Amino acid sequence: MKRALITGVTGQDGSYLAEFLIGKGYDVHGVIRRSSVDYRERIAHLEGHEHFHLHYGDMSDTLSMVQTVRAVQPHEIYNLAAQSHVQVSFDAPEYTANVDATGVLRILEAVRQCGLEKQCRIYQASTSELYGRVEQVPQNENTPFHPYSPYAVAKLYGYWIVKEYREAYGMFCSNGILFNHESERRGETFVTRKITLAAARISQGHQEKLYLGNLSSLRDWGYAKDYVECMWLILQYNEPDDFVIATGQQHSVRDFCQLAFHHAGIELEWRGQGPDEKGVCIAVNSSLPSAINLIGKTLVEVSPDFYRPTDVVNLLGDPTKAQQLLGWNPEKTSFEKLVELMVESDMAKVASDHAAAKVRCNLAEYLEKGIVK
Ligand code: NAP
Ligand code: G4F
Secondary structure (H helix, E strand, C coil): CCEEEEECCCCHHHHHHHHHHHHCCCEEEEEECCCCCCCCHHHCCCCCCCCEEEEECCCCCHHHHHHHHHHHCCCEEEECCCCCCHHHHHHCHHHHHHHHHHHHHHHHHHHHHCCCCCCCEEEEEEEHHHHCCCCCCCECCCCCCCCCCHHHHHHHHHHHHHHHHHHHHCCCEEEEEECCEECCCCCCCCHHHHHHHHHHHHHCCCCCCEEECCCCCEECCEEHHHHHHHHHHHHHCCCCCEEEECCCCCEEHHHHHHHHHHHCCEEEEEECCHHHCEEEEEEECCCCCCCCCCCCCEEEEECHHHCCCCCCCECCECCHHHHHHHCCCCCCCCHHHHHHHHHHHHHHHHHHHHHHHHHHHHHHHHHHHCCCC
């Protein structure tokens, strides 16, 4: 039975990858950080599975990386752990470098120190942010990098140290240069999930307005569940190599927002320009509760708080190499389907969160009135 070690197993991609690898018959080991709360939402359903194991570790702690690699003796390592939020990297640049740059080196060295360099294949979660202030559209494996945030600069080190260990020590380590990929499990501060949650809350009367930054930013958005399969395909290839994984389709933040609100039953019209641009509700679906009167209201506004000191605004990937060499299908889940899946999931989540909150509220009231003891 093959053993896989996943760093970042509690994240969006780590959780889908763990499910995928268990399905392929792997014994899956994940690295988790010790935290004061013990609930890990994205992998809660896997805990207790006979082929799913967790190990405490931190990307900033060499010893824990060496100990984990020694204990697991993995055939494959998927290095997904990272401080993955670009905007946060401007506030925490040193920490981001420690985890996203030096952390990669720690994994590679742990494999060497444990004498596993011939047995163990390593996948590095590289990113389209490397193209940054883009020098070519669309971007492929030969496009020059121009990182444009502390996050991207840290990831550039990760990318190159992987190539260095491949060439210097003959290790099987590969970079997946993944373009943005989203899902129902996407962190709530990334723009897509922030939008789908807000659309669900606004349509159910629990939020007034959504504030966003650059609405014109362009991204190549795919579905995370499809992308984790490609991580695995990259390690099954007959030699280590670097691959762009993308859909080849591009949309703006504004497009995403328009479609997400549409799926939540709200039609938006965009008025104004730049920081004064607003999304105004011009129609609602008849399924929306009649008490929620949104027509004519401004539901989306721009806030400079979400502008970045340097922003990457034109990402579009060319996945031809992955299509030809790995058999990757970039059209598995369309942009329209992705938005629909995310909104549907958040509509259900918001409804159930509020139903649960109402039960808690009622219970508090009944306790106060002595109706229940
Ligand atoms: P995510 O949801 O933010 O997950 C990040 C994971 O890294 C979490 O499990 C987190 O653990 C863990 N982590 C963070 N700091 C750590 C540390 N110091 N030690 C150990 N673990 C740590 O990210 P994602 O979207 O799944 O992305 C996975 C990887 O792909 C990341 O490296 C990201 O930079 C890269 N990437 C993502 C995309 C994308 O569009 N999603 C595109 C290209 C590349 P906690 O749960 O404890 O915080
Ligand atoms: O959703 P985002 O925060 O993702 P970003 O910066 O592209 O980074 C994600 O994808 C990368 C792959 O290219 C990964 F490497 C990285 O780990 C992460 O998963 O922002 C997307 C765009 C940006 O241009 C941002 O300026 O949306 C713009 N945006 C506009 N308003 C916003 C907002 N972003 C966020 N997070 N929040 C806003 O309110």
